[in-house]
Amino acid sequence: MPSPEAHVQRRYNTKPGSRFPIGATVVAGGVNFCTFCRNATHIELLLYASEESVEPFQTVALTRETNCTFFFWHVFVEELPLRSCYTWRAYGELRVPQMSDEAASRKELLDPHARAVSDRFYSRQQAAAADATAHASLRGIVAEPLDAPDGAIDVRTLDDAIxxxxxxxxxxxxxxxxxxxxxxxxxxxxxxxxxxxxxxxxxxxxxxxxxxxxxxxxxxxxxxxxxxxxxxxxxxxxxxxxxxxxxxxxxxxxxxxxxxxxxxxxxxxxxxxxxxxxxxxxxxxVIHFKILANEAFYQVDPNDARYYRDxxxxxxxxxxxxxxxxxxxxxxxxxxxxxxxxxxxxxxxxxxxxxxxxxxxxxxxxxxxxxxxxxxxxxxxxxxxxxxxxxxxxxxxxxxxxxxxxxxxxxxxxxxxxxxxxxxxxxxxxxxxxxxxxxxxxxxxxxxxxxxxxxxxxxxxxxxxxxxxxxxxxxxxxxxxxxxxxxxxxxxxxxxxxxxxxxxxxxxxxxxxxxxxxxxxxxxxxxxxxxxxxxxxxxxxxxxxxxxxxxxxxxxxxxxxxxxxxxxxxxxxxxxxxSLRRCRFLTGQAESGQRHPDVAWHGERIDAPAWHDSTARFVAFTLAGQAPNEPMLHVLFNMNDDARDAALPVLEHQSWRRVVDTSAEPPRDIAPDIETADLERGACRVEARSVVVLESL
CATH class of the missing domain: 3.20.20.80 (Glycosidases)
Known part of the structure; x- marks a missing residue:
C-alpha cells in the first residue's frame, strides 16, 4: 500500500462497500468502513493521512441510496494505506440532548468499532461544546489486522487462581x-x-x-x-x-x-x-453514541429525553x-x-x-x-x-x-x-x-x-x-x-x-x-x-x-x-x-478414603469454636489433606491484644511443625520449621494479633 505521505498527492476511489463487518476492515484492495446511525439522512467519512494530520485530506459523502443498508452506513475506499485516521460526521434529525441538529452535524464522531484510536487532537471540552473547534476529536486508526491465536479456545476456570x-x-x-x-x-x-x-x-x-x-x-x-x-x-x-x-x-x-x-x-x-x-x-x-444510537445505547429519562438515567x-x-x-x-x-x-x-x-x-x-x-x-x-x-x-x-x-x-x-x-x-x-x-x-x-x-x-x-x-x-x-x-x-x-x-x-x-x-x-x-x-x-x-x-x-x-x-x-x-x-483451594464446599465430614473430616473448627479448646461469644477474637481450624500424601494443616487466628495458648488436635504417629507465625521476625515468620518445642506439649502459643499455621509431619 502507498505511504502516508502519498495521501496529499491523490484522492482514493470508493465503492458502496458492505455492512459486514462493522468498523474499519482491511481487505485485499482497500478498507471497508461501516458504522450505524438510525436518524441520519446522510453521512460523511473524513480521512486523515496520519495521527499528526490537522486537516482531513479527503471527505467521502455517503448517501442512503448507495451506502445505507437498514441503518448501517458503509463505503469501501480503494488502496487506502494502513495508519490512515478517520472520523464520521452525520446529518439529519440527530436529536442530541444538549445541542441543535446543525451543531451536532459539525461533530466528528469516533467509530465505536475502531481497533486502534488516536487522541492526539482530542479535547473533551471542545467535544462537549456546541461551537466546537473543527477536527478536535478522537479518531480511529486503520490498523493492520491480527492473525487469530492458534487452536480452539480451551475451558478456563479460576479453581486454582491467584x-x-x-x-x-x-x-x-x-x-x-x-x-x-x-x-x-x-x-x-x-x-x-x-x-x-x-x-x-x-x-x-x-x-x-x-x-x-x-x-x-x-x-x-x-x-x-x-x-x-x-x-x-x-x-x-x-x-x-x-x-x-x-x-x-x-x-x-x-x-x-x-x-x-x-x-x-x-x-x-x-x-x-x-x-x-x-x-x-x-x-x-459528544464522541459517538449520542449521535449514532443515543436512545438505543443509553437509558434516557422517559419524561425528558434530554436527560440520562444515572x-x-x-x-x-x-x-x-x-x-x-x-x-x-x-x-x-x-x-x-x-x-x-x-x-x-x-x-x-x-x-x-x-x-x-x-x-x-x-x-x-x-x-x-x-x-x-x-x-x-x-x-x-x-x-x-x-x-x-x-x-x-x-x-x-x-x-x-x-x-x-x-x-x-x-x-x-x-x-x-x-x-x-x-x-x-x-x-x-x-x-x-x-x-x-x-x-x-x-x-x-x-x-x-x-x-x-x-x-x-x-x-x-x-x-x-x-x-x-x-x-x-x-x-x-x-x-x-x-x-x-x-x-x-x-x-x-x-x-x-x-x-x-x-x-x-x-x-x-x-x-x-x-x-x-x-x-x-x-x-x-x-x-x-x-x-x-x-x-x-x-x-x-x-x-x-x-x-x-x-x-x-x-x-x-x-x-x-x-x-x-x-x-x-x-x-x-x-x-x-x-486443601486450601477445594473445588467443592467444605462439609465437616470425611471424604471417601479419608480418615479425617475435611474441616474441623476449634477455639482455644479443641472442637469448641466461639460461634456465639460476643467477646471472641480467636478461632482455629484443621484441614485434612486432599491430595495423596498432602499434610494436614492446623490454622490459628488470634486477634486479641494478648497471647493465647490453644490446644492442638492429637495426631496418630505424626506431629505438628510450625510453618507460619506472623508474630515472628523475618525470615522466621514463614519457614519450613519455625519452632516445635511448645507443640510437643499438645498446645500452641499464639501471640497477640497473629496468625499461626501448623503442618503435620
Missing part, C-alpha cells in the same frame, strides 16, 4: 522501574519475571480499553490531574493508546503482552466498563439489555477473547446488567445469560462487581450460573476481624470457608467467591493498617470524595510515624491480612503493590493520581523486601496445599 490486580501504566511508569518503555504494555512485558517469581496465576488489568484521560472533575483538572484508573471508556474495541509505544499497532502490542504472559504461565483478565461511557450526561462530550454515578447508564446493545457487548467481548487472547473479564458495576430500559430490576435479564450462552464467553471466567451506584446489590445473587463475584462481604468481615472487632467468629469462618451461605444454595462453587481485602478502589494494604480516615485532599475535592467507611485501624498513630512498636504492629497486621486471604477457600485477589507495602499516603480514591502517589516504586525498603518474601512464600504454601 489473581493480581494491576494498573498497566502505574506498574512501570515510575523511574525506578528500569524498563525501556515505562507505562506501556511493552513495559509490563519486562516485569513478567517478577510476576512469575511472585507466583500469581492471573493478572487482572485495570481498564485497558481506550478511555478518556480528560474525564475528571473540574477541580481535579485545575490541578493538572487526569483520569488514571480508566473507568471512562470510549473505544471498546481498541487498547488504550497511551499504553502503546505505537498507537497504530495497538492490537499487536496488546497481543504481544498476552502472548508473553501466557508463555510464562500467567493468564489475563480484563476489568471492563460496559455500565457507562465517557460521554457522561447531558452536558458531557445508575453509575458517571452521568449515563448503558442500556445493556437492548438487543442491539447486548449484541455490541457480546461481539466486543468475543473479539478480545478470540483475537486478542484474553482469558476472562471482571465487569465494573455489573448490576447495571440487571436493569431494563427504564432502569427497572429485571427478573431474567438477557445480557448476563447471553454471555454464558456464547460459545466463546462460556469458556472463560466472568466476574461481576455485583452492585451499582443506584442501590442494586447482588453479591451472592447475580443472575446466571457460572458467574463469579467480587465478594464485598468477605472484604468487610476480614477487615473488621483483623482490626479487632469482637463477636464475629461465625462470619469469619463462613468467609474463610468460601462463603457457602452466599453461593451453595444455587449450585455455585467456591470459585464463585473472589476474595479480597484491598483493591484499586480504597486503601492499599499499607494504608489500611496506617490510617483511620481517608486523606484525599490531593484530589481537589476538599476530601469529600472516596468512602468514609474503610474499616481500617492505624495501630496507634495516623499516617507516618517513627514509633518502632507501631511500625512493627502494622507490618504484623499486613501479614495477618495476607495470610488469612491466602488461607481462605475461594479465589484470592491481591492488589499490586500490597506485597511491597505500597502507600498512597491515605488517599483511598486515587482515580486521578497519575503520578508517584499511585505508581509502583521498585526501590524496596527492608520491610518491603521482607513483606515480598512473606507473600511469595504464602502463595507457594497455598499452591502446595490443594
Amino acid at each position: 489473581i493480581y490486580e494491576l494498573h498497566v501504566g502505574g506498574f512501570t511508569r515510575h523511574q525506578s522501574s528500569g524498563v525501556r518503555h515505562p507505562g506501556t504494555f511493552a513495559g509490563l512485558i519486562e516485569k513478567i519475571p517478577y510476576l512469575k517469581a511472585l507466583g500469581v496465576t492471573h493478572v487482572e488489568l485495570l481498564p485497558v480499553m481506550a478511555f478518556d484521560e480528560q474525564d475528571v472533575p473540574a477541580c481535579a483538572a485545575a490541578r493538572g490531574l487526569s483520569n488514571y484508573w480508566g473507568y471512562s471508556t470510549h473505544s471498546f474495541y481498541s487498547p488504550h493508546p497511551r499504553y502503546c509505544v505505537d498507537p497504530a499497532r495497538a492490537p499487536q502490542e496488546f497481543r504481544e503482552l498476552v502472548d508473553a504472559l501466557h508463555a510464562a504461565g500467567i493468564r489475563v483478565l480484563l476489568d471492563v466498563v460496559f455500565n457507562h461511557t465517557s460521554e457522561a450526561g447531558k452536558y458531557g462530550p 445508575y453509575t454515578g458517571c452521568g449515563n447508564t448503558v442500556n445493556c439489555n437492548h438487543p442491539l446493545v447486548s449484541a455490541f457487548i457480546l461481539r466486543c467481548l468475543e473479539y478480545w477473547v478470540r483475537e486478542l487472547g484474553v482469558d476472562g473479564f471482571r465487569f465494573d458495576l455489573a448490576s447495571v446488567f440487571v436493569r431494563g430500559e427504564q432502569g427497572e430490576l429485571l427478573r431474567t435479564p438477557s445480557l448476563p445469560w447471553a454471555m454464558e450462552a456464547s460459545p466463546v464467553l462460556a469458556r472463560v471466567p466472568l466476574i461481576a462487581e455485583a452492585w451499582d451506584a443506584g442501590g442494586l446489590y447482588h453479591v451472592g445473587a447475580f443472575p446466571g450460573m457460572a458467574w463469579s463475584e467480587w465478594n464485598g462481604r468477605y472484604r468487610d468481615v476480614i477487615r473488621r476481624f483483623v482490626r479487632g472487632d469482637p463477636g464475629i467468629i461465625g462470619e469469619v469462618c463462613t468467609c474463610v470457608a468460601g462463603s457457602a451461605d452466599l453461593y451453595q444454595d444455587d449450585g455455585r462453587l467456591p470459585a464463585s467467591s473472589i476474595n479480597f481485602v484491598t483493591c484499586h478502589d480504597g486503601f492499599t494494604l499499607h494504608d489500611l493498617v496506617s490510617y483511620n480516615v481517608k486523606h484525599n485532599e490531593a484530589n481537589g475535592e476538599d476530601n469529600r470524595d472516596g468512602s468514609n467507611d474503610n474499616l481500617s485501624w492505624n495501630c496507634g498513630a495516623e499516617g507516618e510515624t517513627g514509633d518502632k512498636a507501631i511500625i512493627g504492629l502494622r507490618f504484623r497486621q499486613a501479614r495477618n491480612f495476607m495470610a488469612i486471604l491466602l488461607l481462605s477457600q475461594g479465589v484470592p485477589m491481591l492488589l499490586a503493590g500490597d506485597e511491597i507495602l505500597r502507600s498512597q499516603r491515605g488517599n483511598n480514591n486515587a482515580f486521578c493520581q497519575d503520578n508517584a502517589l499511585s505508581w509502583m516504586n521498585w526501590r524496596l525498603s527492608g520491610d518491603a523486601q521482607n513483606m515480598l518474601r512473606f507473600v511469595r512464600e504464602m502463595i507457594a504454601l497455598r499452591k502446595r496445599h490443594p
Whole structure:
C-alpha cells in the first residue's frame, strides 16, 4: 500500500462497500468502513493521512441510496494505506440532548468499532461544546489486522487462581522501574519475571480499553490531574493508546503482552466498563453514541429525553439489555477473547446488567445469560462487581450460573476481624470457608467467591493498617470524595510515624491480612503493590493520581523486601496445599478414603469454636489433606491484644511443625520449621494479633 505521505498527492476511489463487518476492515484492495446511525439522512467519512494530520485530506459523502443498508452506513475506499485516521460526521434529525441538529452535524464522531484510536487532537471540552473547534476529536486508526491465536479456545476456570490486580501504566511508569518503555504494555512485558517469581496465576488489568484521560472533575483538572484508573471508556474495541509505544499497532502490542504472559504461565483478565461511557450526561462530550444510537445505547429519562438515567454515578447508564446493545457487548467481548487472547473479564458495576430500559430490576435479564450462552464467553471466567451506584446489590445473587463475584462481604468481615472487632467468629469462618451461605444454595462453587481485602478502589494494604480516615485532599475535592467507611485501624498513630512498636504492629497486621486471604477457600485477589507495602499516603480514591502517589516504586525498603518474601512464600504454601483451594464446599465430614473430616473448627479448646461469644477474637481450624500424601494443616487466628495458648488436635504417629507465625521476625515468620518445642506439649502459643499455621509431619 502507498505511504502516508502519498495521501496529499491523490484522492482514493470508493465503492458502496458492505455492512459486514462493522468498523474499519482491511481487505485485499482497500478498507471497508461501516458504522450505524438510525436518524441520519446522510453521512460523511473524513480521512486523515496520519495521527499528526490537522486537516482531513479527503471527505467521502455517503448517501442512503448507495451506502445505507437498514441503518448501517458503509463505503469501501480503494488502496487506502494502513495508519490512515478517520472520523464520521452525520446529518439529519440527530436529536442530541444538549445541542441543535446543525451543531451536532459539525461533530466528528469516533467509530465505536475502531481497533486502534488516536487522541492526539482530542479535547473533551471542545467535544462537549456546541461551537466546537473543527477536527478536535478522537479518531480511529486503520490498523493492520491480527492473525487469530492458534487452536480452539480451551475451558478456563479460576479453581486454582491467584489473581493480581494491576494498573498497566502505574506498574512501570515510575523511574525506578528500569524498563525501556515505562507505562506501556511493552513495559509490563519486562516485569513478567517478577510476576512469575511472585507466583500469581492471573493478572487482572485495570481498564485497558481506550478511555478518556480528560474525564475528571473540574477541580481535579485545575490541578493538572487526569483520569488514571480508566473507568471512562470510549473505544471498546481498541487498547488504550497511551499504553502503546505505537498507537497504530495497538492490537499487536496488546497481543504481544498476552502472548508473553501466557508463555510464562500467567493468564489475563480484563476489568471492563460496559455500565457507562465517557460521554457522561447531558452536558458531557459528544464522541459517538449520542449521535449514532443515543436512545438505543443509553437509558434516557422517559419524561425528558434530554436527560440520562444515572445508575453509575458517571452521568449515563448503558442500556445493556437492548438487543442491539447486548449484541455490541457480546461481539466486543468475543473479539478480545478470540483475537486478542484474553482469558476472562471482571465487569465494573455489573448490576447495571440487571436493569431494563427504564432502569427497572429485571427478573431474567438477557445480557448476563447471553454471555454464558456464547460459545466463546462460556469458556472463560466472568466476574461481576455485583452492585451499582443506584442501590442494586447482588453479591451472592447475580443472575446466571457460572458467574463469579467480587465478594464485598468477605472484604468487610476480614477487615473488621483483623482490626479487632469482637463477636464475629461465625462470619469469619463462613468467609474463610468460601462463603457457602452466599453461593451453595444455587449450585455455585467456591470459585464463585473472589476474595479480597484491598483493591484499586480504597486503601492499599499499607494504608489500611496506617490510617483511620481517608486523606484525599490531593484530589481537589476538599476530601469529600472516596468512602468514609474503610474499616481500617492505624495501630496507634495516623499516617507516618517513627514509633518502632507501631511500625512493627502494622507490618504484623499486613501479614495477618495476607495470610488469612491466602488461607481462605475461594479465589484470592491481591492488589499490586500490597506485597511491597505500597502507600498512597491515605488517599483511598486515587482515580486521578497519575503520578508517584499511585505508581509502583521498585526501590524496596527492608520491610518491603521482607513483606515480598512473606507473600511469595504464602502463595507457594497455598499452591502446595490443594486443601486450601477445594473445588467443592467444605462439609465437616470425611471424604471417601479419608480418615479425617475435611474441616474441623476449634477455639482455644479443641472442637469448641466461639460461634456465639460476643467477646471472641480467636478461632482455629484443621484441614485434612486432599491430595495423596498432602499434610494436614492446623490454622490459628488470634486477634486479641494478648497471647493465647490453644490446644492442638492429637495426631496418630505424626506431629505438628510450625510453618507460619506472623508474630515472628523475618525470615522466621514463614519457614519450613519455625519452632516445635511448645507443640510437643499438645498446645500452641499464639501471640497477640497473629496468625499461626501448623503442618503435620
